[in-house]
Amino acid sequence: MSVGLIGLGVMGRNLALNLAEHGYPVVVYNRRSEVTREFLAGEASGFPIEAAYDFEELVGRLDRPRRILLMITAGKPVDQVLDQLTPLLDPGDIVIDGGNSLYTDTARRCEEMEAKGLLYVGAGISGGEEGARHGPSIMPGGSEEAWPHLEEMLKAIAAKAPDGTPCCEWLGPGGAGHYTKMVHNGIEYGDMQVIAEAYHLMKAAGMSHPEMADTFRRWGDGVLDSFLIDITADILGAVEADGTPLVTRILDAAGQKGTGKWTVISSMDLGQPVTLISEAVYARIVSALKELRVEASGVLTGPDSVPQVDPDDVHDALYASKIVSYTQGFMLLGAASGEYGWGLDLGVVASLWRAGCIIRARFLDDITAAFRRRPDLPALLFDGFFADAVSRAQPGWRRVVQTGAEAGIPLPAYSAALAFYDSFRSEWLPANLIQAQRDYFGAHTYERIDQPRGVFFHTEWTGDLSTRRV
Ligand code: 6PG
DSSP, X not given: OOEEEEOOSHHHHHHHHHHHHTTOOEEEEOSXXXXXXXXXXXXXXXXXXXXOSSHHHHHXXXXXXXXXXXXXXXXXXXXXXXXXXXXXXXXXXEEEEOSOOOHHHHHHHHHHHHHTTOEEEEEEEESHHHHHHHOOEEEEEEOGGGHHHHHXXXXXXXXXXXXXXXXXXXXXXXXXXXXXXXXXXXXXXXXXXXXXXXXXXXXXXXXXXXXXXXXXXXXXXXXXXXXXXXXXXXXXXXXXXXXXXXXXXXXXOOOOOSHHHHHHHHHHHTTOOOHHHHXXXXXXXXXHOHHHHHHHHHHOOOXXXXXXXXXXXXXXXXXXXXXXXXXXXHHHHHHHXXXXXXXXXXXXXXXXXXXXXXXXXXXXXXXXXXXXXOTTOSOGGXXXXXXXXXXXXXXXXXXXXXXHHHHTOOOHHHHHHHXXXXXXXXXXXXHHHXXXXXXXXXXXXXXXXXXXXXXXXXXXXXXXXXXEEO
């Protein structure tokens, strides 16, 4: 068999079928053997897929170098499987982790495996059930020597961009692939939040669910054309048997598995302003405080006016916020690449997200084009296309943020994006005062505008204001 696959959850099963369909016979293993039996007898029947009931059997059936894809829960289970699997492998064999592992875990595993003469690849795989079955976006990184043995297979099963290019490319060493997938997921959180804010505003303004579904459908034909806008239109149009929109019966407390949070933690560590994604993560956290919110809603006051909302303005607020979010996400990727020495090609990253993944959108073609125009683009907002787009969307975006504030509708992502935009385009910010305060209470020193950068001063703020160089 040409590839082994461990873990027959929904992603694992669909990837096995996808591999088999593309001419790569698969031997599959699952911890619970009845799942394997069921899969073989059901969905996998007729495909070149065989079962193994322990790791020896799995390893014994594979051509060399062996290629084993792990589709298991991130975290400890990956280390446990590696502990059992690696003693059975030979030098040059390849293990690919296709789950949502934390990039630092992947970097560590890569080193540990390479020390044993094995090759390790952390491959972010996006696209959910459907993507896994018919073409996901795949973001591999790790032991580069593995790539020639994987390229053809992974590109065969990956989604194809509108120009026919497979959405799978080698990204870099260590945790580069899983980091890229993590940022993809952070951006996914942001995209979902900007859509949710549009829904909140339009609902508060009195639009019906069918009207909102139609609006999203219309937006999906323009610059916002994307998978998440399309599924939002479907969701808002879905009604239960009694005619009630299904979405209104869903509890308003969002879950999360951690990739958005990891993106924010990394952004803090690297000093990158990923403010929109941060707000999206916090918005989920606030939503999950349902009981407290119910209590607060009975005691805290606010305006109760019905907002006057022009859907075209909401469209512009969403689009401009999205541009800011991707600007921030790509800044983070660039900073991480520099810090960890990955040599990430941001244009390639954008191109991998054009199809197959959850954030797939026409927009990603524009981003790919921007990085092709200028590969070292420091911020998407510097690209003429995006600078013009934000400039055009700006009046509606500002009106929407103002309307939200006046009507008491929280718009954390739109507001954070606008605050970032206004900060980013400000030559001067009031951080001189922050520096003065820090120096006043803690002698933390400051730089002066009449002196070169890197020269620090301290002032006796409560004395004679004497200032000395430190
Ligand atoms: C994807 C998705 C996938 C998963 C999210 C959900 O790219 O296919 O991002 O990885 O659905 O991680 O994340 P939360 O449960 O944290 O929302």
